[in-house]
Amino acid sequence: ISFEGKRARSVSYSRSGQDFKVSAGAEIILAAGAVGSPQILQLSGVGDARYLQSIGIRSVHNAPHVGRHLQDHYGINYIFKSKQKTLNDVFGNWPGRMMAGMEYVLRRSGPLSLSVNQLGGLVKSSASLDRPDTQIYMNPLSYQTFHKGRRKLMKPDNFSGFVLGFNSCRPKSEGTVSITSSRPGEAPSIRPNYLDHEDDRDEALAMARLIERLMATPALTGILADEPVTPLDKMDDDAVLADFRQRGGTVFHLCGTCRMGPDAASSVVDSRLRVHGVEGLRICDASAFPNITSANTNAPTMMLAHRAAGMILQDGQR
Ligand SMILES: Cc1cc2nc3c(=O)[nH]c(=O)nc-3n(C[C@H](O)[C@H](O)[C@H](O)COP(=O)(O)OP(=O)(O)OC[C@H]3O[C@@H](n4cnc5c(N)ncnc54)[C@H](O)[C@@H]3O)c2cc1C
Structure with missing residues (x-):
């Protein structure tokens, strides 16, 4: 994400070896998940300024909570x-697997139609x-x-x-x-603690x-x-x-790495999912959870996305 001053203006990406840059007319919505969103923010200069500078990234906005508060089940x-007998007796051998496969294909029923x-x-x-x-x-x-x-x-x-x-x-x-270098293709370090x-x-x-x-x-x-x-x-x-x-x-329920909160000193996005301290940048994924939900995270993420869609429309009409 490139900024003009504190305003997010464009997104650079590469596909099939070709580089592209797209400009945002209204705002940029980041939805790369609890690992990808803080990674992209940090690569773009929004994160702990001293750390980013130490790995050669120009700081756009000092936001030390980007990438922190990672939670998971x-x-x-x-x-x-x-x-x-259990499903081990079905899936542990080829005849069992084939029968289960046929039952699913022909009747859409049987063990392959069930959640694990x-x-x-x-x-x-x-x-x-x-x-x-x-x-x-x-x-x-x-x-x-x-x-x-x-x-x-x-x-x-x-x-x-x-x-x-x-x-x-x-x-x-x-x-x-936390990113470990300024190269976008390099996986960030994930420390769940x-x-x-x-x-x-x-x-x-x-x-x-x-x-x-x-x-x-x-x-x-x-x-x-x-x-x-x-x-x-x-x-x-x-x-x-x-x-x-x-x-x-x-349990693959990572969240909270760009957490929501009223105070820029302890969070990353405000209650309308806008990144504190910069303009034209919103985050819409599980990274914005203020804290982990008490059960699975997929439905809460969809709920957040529904709320975000309403806010984006409302703010766009202002
Ligand atoms: C194996 C597994 C099983 C799960 N099972 C369940 C379950 O049973 N029930 C449940 O409720 N939840 C489950 N979850 C959790 C649920 O899937 C997540 O909480 C939810 O998908 C989070 O949504 P998100 O939008 O934050 O991130 P994601 O769904 O991860 O979406 C982020 C998207 O951004 C893309 N992206 C990331 N970085 C970049 C980049 N640099 N450039 C371009 N694109 C990028 C990713 O490819 C991805 O498509 C499971 C998760 C996993 C991984």
Whole structure:
């Protein structure tokens, strides 16, 4: 984004090796997501001025909160072996996959027509809480999403199994998104700082113990084929947390890196999503969330976009 003084005027981009520049008649709307939007702002000179200058970027506006306050839901799956058949028995072999594929193609039904999370809920990890603090997920399928540090296609375990998982609804830990050079093609550094806040660690333990209690109910003990893969009942709090740190992962709900707030000294956009301190620049994506929502972020992002569309029209008519 190029500026004339403090007014955003044009956007430069390249496509198929060709460079383009488009000028904005009214305003520029940035909607590159919780990683892309702060990255583009920083590359354009809107960010922590001292840091940007240190990597050779001319500062247009000192906005130290760009890229800060990154929030996400950090979750973990616990895998259980089951006496009853689960979707592992369908997707773990070619005949099963082909049958499921045919059922979907011919009837639009069967396991391929379903969400992977077939049961879930917002629950209290302790009855004394006044509102739910935990989102739980249950998949009648068990799989490892990460393998030796690299993402690979999900492959069901070779036993009948299911997954119970959770994430905290309102994590307090905050991370950062920060460019490391002035080259637009270089990925920014993303530091989520999961479990940095003590309350998040306490909640993680409460939620893991909730899963442990759920697994001790007759309904679930009745279908367990074996010891749980992660025996929570035999693990002390340190071991539960260490496991969460090692195996936990993003629920892909990144937000807050250009957060909304009334005060330019602690936020990036105002209540009409306009970037504080510059003109003609609005942000319309999950980066503008003032704080993370208590559940999934897609619908809230769409809601924000609907509100933004109204504001853009209103302001354009003034
Ligand atoms: C794997 C995965 C699973 C998810 N599952 C769920 C779910 O089940 N339920 C739910 O509610 N939410 C889910 N989410 C979260 C949800 O998708 C996001 O919260 C939502 O899409 C955020 O919208 P956004 O507009 O902020 O960003 P995005 O949807 O990420 O849109 C940003 C767009 O900007 C583009 N962009 C970025 N940088 C640049 C650049 N430099 N130049 C040009 N274009 C750029 C990107 O390609 C992208 O198209 C999931 C996310 C992921 C990644």
